Amino acid sequence: GAGVSQSPSNKVTEKGKDVELRCDPISGHTALYWYRQSLGQGLEFLIYFQGNSAPDKSGLPSDRFSAERTGGSVSTLTIQRTQQEDSAVYLCASSLGKGWNTGELFFGEGSRLTVL
């Protein structure tokens, strides 16, 4: 596809269950970001993948959160033992890893997670 694709677009789960959110970045983009946005709040940085470098996990709020990126393309964000405070929109973005405009991020439509 032409843009960043995220799935599912909506996820409702029960407290304590695990969830997986998927992101397909734009082809050729070596940088991939995960952010989350709670209702009425700003974007909270979670994790950043850049090429083959070790990911920057400094934004992950707890060890219940993890993410991986396979083959330098698709990424999965996993939340274990979900809590109600995990309810938010999870946004994925990708960008080119080289050149003048590596900071131009292209965002997906987000995955809205609701934990009951």
Added chain:
Amino acid sequence: DAKTTQPPSMDCAEGRAANLPCNHSTISGNEYVYWYRQIHSQGPQYIIHGLKNNETNEMASLIITEDRKSSTLILPHATLRDTAVYYCIVRVARDDKIIFGKGTRLHILP
């Protein structure tokens, strides 16, 4: 830690130029200034970025002061569709992560 300071909200009349300020007094010589906006319920959208020189594209102009301690994003003819939260971001290097602050909520008044 936020590297930028922006007013929480601003109003602008439709058709007028919207001038959004950003302070980044601790910016270093190799740090870029980026601007994004987020329209309600959508993902953020890149607008423009710069290092030292003023920049212009089809969306906006970016004016960076000579000492680089502040910048202004200019939307030359604001429309109602420009109502959004505007984020000013300072990024250390090309491979550094991008952190969003609280931004400025711009209201375009009819």
